Amino acid sequence: MPSDIPTKVEIAMKIDGSQQLEAIKSRLNEIGIKNEKIQIVTEKNNKECRVVVETNSKPWIEIQETLQTFGEKRVALVGFSDQSAVAILDKGDDLNIKGVIRFCSISANKPGIVIDGVVDGIESPDDHFLSIYEYGDFSDGCHGLGNIYKDANYKLTSNDSGSSTIRSVDHNLNIHELIGRSVAISKANENIKFKGGIISRAAGIFQNWKKFCACDGTTLWDERDRQTAISGRNA
Amino acid sequence: MKSLVIIFVICLSCCAYGEDNKPAKAIAVLGFSDKVFGNVTFSQPSCHEAVFIQIAIVGLTPGKHGFHVHEKGDLSGGCVSTGGHYNPDKLKHGAREDSDRHVGDLGNVVADQTGTVSTSYSDNVITLFGSRSIIGRAIVVHAAEDDLGRTDHPDSHKTGNAGGRLACGIIGILEPSDVDWPCTSGSSHLGLASVLLLVIAVISFRF
Ligand SMILES: [Cu+2]
Ligand SMILES: [Zn+2]
Numbered sequence: 400m401p402s403d404i405p406t407k408v409e410i411a412m413k414i415d416g417s418q419q420l421e422a423i424k425s426r427l428n429e430i431g432i433k434n435e436k437i438q439i440v441t442e443k444n445n446k447e448c449r450v451v452v453e454t455n456s457k458p459w460i461e462i463q464e465t466l467q468t469f470g471e472k473r474v475a476l477v478g479f480s481d482q483s484a485v486a487i488l489d490k491g492d493d494l495n496i497k498g499v500i501r502f503c504s505i506s507a508n509k510p511g512i513v514i515d516g517v518v519d520g521i522e523s524p525d526d527h528f529l530s531i532y533e534y535g536d537f538s539d540g541c542h543g544l545g546n547i548y549k550d551a552n553y554k555l556t557s558n559d560s561g562s563s564t565i566r567s568v569d570h571n572l573n574i575h576e577l578i579g580r581s582v583a584i585s586k587a588n589e590n591i592k593f594k595g596g597i598i599s600r601a602a603g604i605f606q607n608w609k610k611f612c613a614c615d616g617t618t619l620w621d622e623r624d625r626q627t628a629i630s631g632r633n634a
Numbered sequence: 635m636k637s638l639v640i641i642f643v644i645c646l647s648c649c650a651y652g653e654d655n656k657p658a659k660a661i662a663v664l665g666f667s668d669k670v671f672g673n674v675t676f677s678q679p680s681c682h683e684a685v686f687i688q689i690a691i692v693g694l695t696p697g698k699h700g701f702h703v704h705e706k707g708d709l710s711g712g713c714v715s716t717g718g719h720y721n722p723d724k725l726k727h728g729a730r731e732d733s734d735r736h737v738g739d740l741g742n743v744v745a746d747q748t749g750t751v752s753t754s755y756s757d758n759v760i761t762l763f764g765s766r767s768i769i770g771r772a773i774v775v776h777a778a779e780d781d782l783g784r785t786d787h788p789d790s791h792k793t794g795n796a797g798g799r800l801a802c803g804i805i806g807i808l809e810p811s812d813v814d815w816p817c818t819s820g821s822s823h824l825g826l827a828s829v830l831l832l833v834i835a836v837i838s839f840r841f
Contacts, residue, residue: 475711476710477711477715484770485707485708485710487709487710499710533807533809534806534807534808534809535660535661535769535804535805535806535807535808536661536806536807536808536809537663537806538661538663538673543808543809545809578767578769578770579660579767579769579770579805579806579807580806580807581806597707597770597804597806598770599706599707599708599709599770599771599772599804599806600705600706600707600708600770600771601706601707601708601710602706602708602715602717
């Protein structure tokens with residue numbers, strides 16, 4: 400059962416001082432997350448914080464959206480449970496469909512993963528699937544992906560806000576074997592892949608703490624602005 | 635004969651890790667940029683051989699650009715969320731030829747007057763096999779030249795001071811070729827290889 404398996408999400412936020420921390424907690428309480436499941440660490444003289452939330456039913460996107468009420472450009476998901484992978488659905492011909500799928504292992508030594516994601520731009524989510532494919536080759540659109548890997552198909556469900564979410568548990572797979580393969584969205588009984596992405600190594604909780612500003616002086620926040628600029632141009 | 639045994643041991647030890655059908659080919663399609671595009675392909679015939687890298691990039695400014703494998707393939711925050719250079723041994727930043735280098739240090743690519751890179755070479759530090767595989771990590775092309783750890787700049791030994799991240803791409807599995815390499819196949823072949831190793835060991839012992 401999906402609701403039995405907890406995952407952790409880590410979100411970086413820009414804040415205006417430590418007095419905001421209580422407001423963050425109470426906002427999370429409102430969507431049913433108790434204080435003992437929330438961990439907040441501040442840095443940079445209380446100008447930035449990391450919020451780690453443990454949840455066994457809420458998709459990460461719901462937590463992120465809740466915190467975005469403090470300002471959309473000031474919130475970024477930076478970590479997901481420890482052994483984790485991520486796929487951004489940004490490759491393919493369909494211009495409307497976009498999404499992020501996260502994968503995390505249920506336990507360190509047994510197979511089994513949680514698949515947790517959000518996909519925008521699908522008009523009838525209930526007859527669409529997310530499937531895992533053998534290869535992660537997007538040099539020719541979605542044509543180089545090979546066959547569906549180990550019958551891994553997952554149903555999408557629509558939510559109230561017009562996007563679709565997926566939260567599923569697969570006891571036969573482990574994160575390690577999925578790295579470098581791909582996922583894509585297709586419609587039931589049709590062999591068209593609308594949008595896909597490579598399953599890649601994601602940062603675990605607190606792994607990205609300092610790394611965002613390491614290599615080149617670009618910060619997480621600069622990069623978010625730039626990314627918004629690029630995706631805005633493509634749209 | 636002895637060297638053959640050693641090769642088999644190396645082969646088994648690095649391939650015993652992980653699961654069936656390990657790939658010997660990978661590809662990164664460079665994106666996340668409005669100007670720079672390209673493909674980087676990797677092929678490795680078996681786990682104890684070097685990785686052959688083919689690079690084709692367009693849209694760069696002429697000259698040298700830092701070119702690395704970064705630790706994560708996470709582009710959810712753009713190229714910056716790929717973390718630092720892949721460096722599992724916690725060594726200093728260096729040139730591709732240096733023994734003291736990050737695994738991900740592939741030096742520079744050199745763009746010609748039209749901003750194009752077209753080159754290929756082999757590297758025997760990166761691998762497509764096992765827990766240290768570069769698959770699922772990211773290739774990043776930088777705005778400036780990687781100084782290869784050779785300058786007094788405070789970042790020289792950490793990043794090569796190669797400037798901003800121009801473009802990046804996740805390294806994904808490319809459909810392997812038909813050739814069945816000795817180390818790439820599944821557990822049944824691994825069993826076969828162990829038997830072979832045992833036979834060779836016995837033979838070499840008797841001589
Ligand atoms: Cu780099
Ligand atoms: Zn380096």
